[in-house]
Amino acid sequence: MQDHLPEPEPLSALVNALRRLPGVGVRSARRMAYHLLQHDRAGAEQLSQALSHAVTNLRHCQRCHSFSQSPVCETCLNPKRDSSLLCIVETPADQNMIEASHGYRGLYFVLMGSLKPLEGVGPGDLGFDKLLERVTDGQVQEVILATNFTAEGETTAHYLGEILKSQGLKVTRIARGIPTGSELEYVDAGTIAWAFMERRSS
Amino acid sequence: MQDHLPEPEPLSALVNALRRLPGVGVRSARRMAYHLLQHDRAGAEQLSQALSHAVTNLRHCQRCHSFSQSPVCETCLNPKRDSSLLCIVETPADQNMIEASHGYRGLYFVLMGSLKPLEGVGPGDLGFDKLLERVTDGQVQEVILATNFTAEGETTAHYLGEILKSQGLKVTRIARGIPTGSELEYVDAGTIAWAFMERRSS
Numbered sequence: 001m002q003d004h005l006p007e008p009e010p011l012s013a014l015v016n017a018l019r020r021l022p023g024v025g026v027r028s029a030r031r032m033a034y035h036l037l038q039h040d041r042a043g044a045e046q047l048s049q050a051l052s053h054a055v056t057n058l059r060h061c062q063r064c065h066s067f068s069q070s071p072v073c074e075t076c077l078n079p080k081r082d083s084s085l086l087c088i089v090e091t092p093a094d095q096n097m098i099e100a101s102h103g104y105r106g107l108y109f110v111l112m113g114s115l116k117p118l119e120g121v122g123p124g125d126l127g128f129d130k131l132l133e134r135v136t137d138g139q140v141q142e143v144i145l146a147t148n149f150t151a152e153g154e155t156t157a158h159y160l161g162e163i164l165k166s167q168g169l170k171v172t173r174i175a176r177g178i179p180t181g182s183e184l185e186y187v188d189a190g191t192i193a194w195a196f197m198e199r200r201s202s
Numbered sequence: 203m204q205d206h207l208p209e210p211e212p213l214s215a216l217v218n219a220l221r222r223l224p225g226v227g228v229r230s231a232r233r234m235a236y237h238l239l240q241h242d243r244a245g246a247e248q249l250s251q252a253l254s255h256a257v258t259n260l261r262h263c264q265r266c267h268s269f270s271q272s273p274v275c276e277t278c279l280n281p282k283r284d285s286s287l288l289c290i291v292e293t294p295a296d297q298n299m300i301e302a303s304h305g306y307r308g309l310y311f312v313l314m315g316s317l318k319p320l321e322g323v324g325p326g327d328l329g330f331d332k333l334l335e336r337v338t339d340g341q342v343q344e345v346i347l348a349t350n351f352t353a354e355g356e357t358t359a360h361y362l363g364e365i366l367k368s369q370g371l372k373v374t375r376i377a378r379g380i381p382t383g384s385e386l387e388y389v390d391a392g393t394i395a396w397a398f399m400e401r402r403s404s
Contacts, residue, residue, distance in 0.1 A: 006276040007298075010256040011269050017252035020245035022237045028225065030295050035224045036253070037260055037269060038314050043222035044253045050219035051250035054212040054235070055243050067213050067239060074208040093232050096209075112240050 011037075063134060065127050066092050066110040075108065082106045084141040086134070088160060090114050090148055098146065106144070109134055114152040115159060126156075128163070135169060142170040149176055213239075265336060267329050268294050268312040277310065284308045286343040288336070290362060292316050292350055300348065308346070311336055316354040317361060328358075330365070337371055344372040351378055 011033060018029035036044040060066070061073035068074075075081065085106025089095050095108050111126040123129075135143060143164050147153035157173055164171045177195040178187055213235060220231035238246040262268070263275035270276075277283065287308025291297050297310050313328040325331075337345060345366050349355035359375055366373045379397040380389055 006280075008260060008269055008271040008275070010252070010259040010271060014252040014256040017245070017249040020238075020242055020249065021234045023230065023233075027295075030298075031225070032223045033256070034269075034293060034295065034314075036222075037256060040222055041257050043219070044257045047219040047222065048250045048253035048257070050212070050216040051238070051246045051253075054216040054239060055246045055250070057212040058210060058239055067210055067236075069210040069212060073210070078208075091236060093229075093236065096232075112236075 060112075064108045064110055065112060065130060066095065066108065080105075083139045085144065086140045086142070087144040087146050088131070089146050090153060090156070094146065094148070104144075107140075111147070111156070114147055114150075114156040116152055117155075123159070128160070131160075132163070132167070135164060136167065140169065142172060145171065145173045262314075266310045266312055267314060267332060268297065268310065282307075285341045287346065288342045288344070289346040289348050290333070291348050292355060292358075296348065296350070306346075309342075313349070313358070316349055316352075316358040318354055319357075325361070330362070333362075334365070334369070337366060338369065342371065344374060347373065347375045 014033045014037075015026065015029045018024055018032050019026060021029075024032070036047075057069055058067045059069075059071070061068035061076055062071050063076040064073060066073060066075075082105050085104075086109055087095075087098065087104060087106055088109050088111065089098065090111050090113060092110055095110060098104050098108075109131050111131075113121055113126055115121060115123070115126065134140070143160075145157040145160060147157045147160075161171050161173070175198065176191070177198060178184065178191060184192065216235045216239075217228065217231045220226055220234050221228060223231075226234070238249075259271055260269045261271075261273070263270035263278055264273050265278040266275060268275060268277075284307050287306075288311055289297075289300065289306060289308055290311050290313065291300065292313050292315060294312055297312055300306050300310075311333050313333075315323055315328055317323060317325070317328065336342070345362075347359040347362060349359045349362075363373050363375070377400065378393070379400060380386065380393060386394065
């Protein structure tokens with residue numbers, strides 16, 4: 001949408017800043033700006049402060065690389081967690097979902113992305129050096145690869161698996177198969193084929 | 203998505219603040235927060251400042267009710283515009299689209315919404331009193347209703363039309379019909395029916 005109105009500068013500046021959010025184009029940015037200015041000025045101020053507060057106070061945890069207020073995050077410092085298990089995920093959102101499943105009580109390492117050779121995201125960008133340091137602390141015995149089952153997540157898991165096995169660590173990959181509660185009729189053929197290949201004795 | 207991780211407070215605060223944006227749920231808010239913190243801290247700071255700058259510096263233009271830095275906006279002060287024509291729109295975005303069409307050189311009044319009786323948005327919320335004051339300035343001769351062709355926009359146009367006509371003003375509605383460049387085969391039946399009803403001699 002071209003802009004032919006002499007739009008007030010603070011409004012254009014706000015629309016441009018909102019466009020930096022992922023998935024927000026110029027129309028959504030405008031809708032958001034109008035909404036905040038017309039109906040939720042308190043929300044705009046809250047967001048302004050939350051952004052500046054987060055940028056100032058959040059850093060990466062020295063151990064798991066996720067966001068943290070302190071040098072080492074609460075999860076990494078929790079003595080109740082099993083420090084012999086280290087689960088590698090792509091994002092804090094993935095970590096959240098795993099926590100919500102209540103199926104894991106070990107520790108984490110968050111890559112904050114996945115290998116994307118075509119976009120120039122390599123091992124250095126994902127903190128693989130930090131990870132190698134982390135896994136050789138003498139406590140970690142098993143590394144569980146929980147990157148996504150996408151092409152990029154699989155590449156990352158494969159690459160990491162080779163490196164970690166060469167360090168003498170036990171490396172596992174979370175299971176791929178039919179989702180709980182789903183009917184075979186509606187599951188894609190690739191998933192069914194994998195579920196057969198990775199069948200287990202019951 | 204339930205949250206079972208001891209998430210750092212500045213991160214939760216940012217996610218909650220982002221959820222106040224229209225159309226942003228908890229997953230999008232998280233994605234936005236991670237993106238800003240991981241890849242675009244400069245963008246986060248820019249957005250923080252733009253929000254606070256906009257909230258502090260933008261008010262409603264005294265004449266057209268749109269957003270403005272000064273008591274009366276540049277459009278309303280522009281001597282080249284035809285002050286005998288006043289176009290009523292729902293939002294500044296609609297006003298922008300009309301400007302982009304280069305088909306109108308009069309002035310505007312922005313309702314910042316439409317009548318929504320079921321949601322409790324009445325004439326008072328849309329500044330109808332201000333509008334009545336505006337149209338009786340002795341210069342306005344024709345009021346063009348350019349609210350949307352939705353149920354709410356139509357209700358608003360009808361209601362405003364009655365009030366404005368009772369003031370002795372000429373009131374018109376922008377034309378409804380087949381969009382330029384479209385093929386009848388792909389136009390909905392309601393629009394075609396209207397295009398027939400409102401046909402004009404050529």
